[in-house]
Amino acid sequence: MIWRKKSPEPPAEAPAPVVPSAALTIDALGRKCPIPIIMLAERVGEVPVGAVISVLADDPAAFTDIPAWCRLKSHQHVESYELPRGGWAIHVRRQY
Amino acid sequence: MAYLDAASTEPLHPAAREALLAALDVGWADPARLYGSARRARLLLDQARAEIAEVLGARPDELSFTTSGTQAVHLGVLGALQGRRRAGRHLVVSAVEHSSVLHAAGVHEGAGGSVQTIGVALSGRVDLPSFAEAVAAEGVAVAALQTANHEVGTLQPVAEAAEACRAAGVPLVVDAAQSAGRLPIPPGWSVLAASAHKWGGPAGVGVLAVRKGTRWRSPYPEDERELRRVPGYENVPAVVAAAAALRARAAESAAENARLSALVDRIRAEVPRVVPDVEVIGDPVDRLPHLVTFSCLYVDGEALLTELDKAGFAVSSGSSCTASTLRPSHVLEAMGVLTHGNVRVSLPRGIPEDDVDRFLMVLPDIVRRVRQRLGVQ
Numbered sequence: 001m002i003w004r005k006k007s008p009e010p011p012a013e014a015p016a017p018v019v020p021s022a023a024l025t026i027d028a029l030g031r032k033c034p035i036p037i038i039m040l041a042e043r044v045g046e047v048p049v050g051a052v053i054s055v056l057a058d059d060p061a062a063f064t065d066i067p068a069w070c071r072l073k074s075h076q077h078v079e080s081y082e083l084p085r086g087g088w089a090i091h092v093r094r095q096y
Numbered sequence: 097m098a099y100l101d102a103a104s105t106e107p108l109h110p111a112a113r114e115a116l117l118a119a120l121d122v123g124w125a126d127p128a129r130l131y132g133s134a135r136r137a138r139l140l141l142d143q144a145r146a147e148i149a150e151v152l153g154a155r156p157d158e159l160s161f162t163t164s165g166t167q168a169v170h171l172g173v174l175g176a177l178q179g180r181r182r183a184g185r186h187l188v189v190s191a192v193e194h195s196s197v198l199h200a201a202g203v204h205e206g207a208g209g210s211v212q213t214i215g216v217a218l219s220g221r222v223d224l225p226s227f228a229e230a231v232a233a234e235g236v237a238v239a240a241l242q243t244a245n246h247e248v249g250t251l252q253p254v255a256e257a258a259e260a261c262r263a264a265g266v267p268l269v270v271d272a273a274q275s276a277g278r279l280p281i282p283p284g285w286s287v288l289a290a291s292a293h294k295w296g297g298p299a300g301v302g303v304l305a306v307r308k309g310t311r312w313r314s315p316y317p318e319d320e321r322e323l324r325r326v327p328g329y330e331n332v333p334a335v336v337a338a339a340a341a342l343r344a345r346a347a348e349s350a351a352e353n354a355r356l357s358a359l360v361d362r363i364r365a366e367v368p369r370v371v372p373d374v375e376v377i378g379d380p381v382d383r384l385p386h387l388v389t390f391s392c393l394y395v396d397g398e399a400l401l402t403e404l405d406k407a408g409f410a411v412s413s414g415s416s417c418t419a420s421t422l423r424p425s426h427v428l429e430a431m432g433v434l435t436h437g438n439v440r441v442s443l444p445r446g447i448p449e450d451d452v453d454r455f456l457m458v459l460p461d462i463v464r465r466v467r468q469r470l471g472v473q
């Protein structure tokens with residue numbers, strides 16, 4: 001029983017959560033840490049300030065590391081949405 | 097080779113080596129028998145027990161020797177749960193406990209018990225109000241909290257947690273493996289676990305102490321050894337050596353802790369100055385004297401450790417980017433800090449200052465090279 005931070009389980013009958021759209025989607029599915037963060041750091045400048053980037057990732061480290069990157073780089077972690085096939089859409093708002 | 101991994105194991109203290117060699121000659125007989133050589137072994141064993149008990153703040157009859165810190169934790173947690181079966185089946189632990197605590201909790205869960213995990217702050221310190229609230233609830237059998245975290249060095253508020261446990265009538269299991277022999281044991285524990293190889297004793301000696309009046313029942317089949325708490329024949333020479341190391345450490349610790357802590361402060365200040373995009377993690381003040389952890393953005397932790405090894409530095413990492421572990425460290429995850437590019441530096445007793453200087457000198461270039469290989473500018 002190693003403790004893991006999990007996003008809350010949706011109730012059984014609830015419809016799949018609607019993932020809001022983003023200005024840019026980065027597909028890092030199948031990529032191991034720290035590649036998803038490197039991809040995000042490289043491309044954050046491609047969207048206007050205030051816009052949202054969605055990083056699709058399934059390395060469990062990304063779930064913690066992308067919000068941590070946002071904290072270190074003073075961007076905003078908006079939300080992490082669980083994907084039906086595993087992994088997350090991790091939404092990040094460019095702040096500057 | 098500069099050894100910077102004391103948190104994994106501390107090199108054998110010279111006092112322990114000497115005691116071990118002497119005790120191999122005079123302490124080999126069965127301490128449970130009645131002839132001269134056996135009585136000698138018994139005497140050595142009980143003298144070591146008394147010495148270790150004194151340093152750890154326990155009574156000799158409260159203290160038993162196990163084969164490792166892990167075994168002491170397993171017996172401590174599961175024995176305390178057994179002893180409290182009638183009071184409840186709920187176990188409260190912090191999210192950053194050592195895997196030995198969490199694996200014992202897993203066994204308890206598998207047997208129908210429940211486990212509640214209390215989160216930690218960004219520093220790794222357990223959320224004390226939540227911990228206190230959790231232990232005060234109905235049906236709590238046992239709580240467990242470490243003295244200091246093994247991955248980031250943050251000290252836990254054990255005395256305060258113990259006070260909350262006492263008020264609720266819940267026994268607290270304290271895992272002191274990382275701090276015993278370095279810092280005084282905080283008051284208030286019901287069950288205490290520690291490990292000799294972490295303080296400069298030999299491998300194969302753990303310590304389990306059960307406070308008088310604490311209900312505790314061994315989860316193992318019955319055995320006469322070690323006050324009926326730990327099964328199997330005692331390793332008397334190793335126990336004698338463990339006591340010698342602990343005594344020596346206790347005598348040296350004030351001066352050596354201050355020296356190591358100043359070196360850690362230097363690493364904490366210098367690393368972010370010489371390496372871009374790095375975060376030093378763990379509490380900067382309420383921490384172990386000899387341990388510092390930092391995470392480098394855009395770095396593959398395994399490549400970093402390999403390069404440091406090539407340059408002559410033995411360090412460890414809680415990173416997930418290693419072939420052997422698929423999941424990130426549960427400690428770093430619970431803290432919400434970067435789980436990749438992680439380096440834990442833990443200074444052994446007597447480390448030359450020069451080793452730290454050289455580490456700080458080679459680190460920036462190694463990080464730069466590892467980043468370059470990943471295509472990071």
Ligand SMILES: Cc1ncc(COP(=O)(O)O)c(C=O)c1O
Binds near residue numbers: 169
């Ligand atoms: C906090 C903590 N508890 C328990 C243990 C287990 O001790 P041992 O290595 O003696 O089995 C360790 C060792 O890594 C530890 O750091």
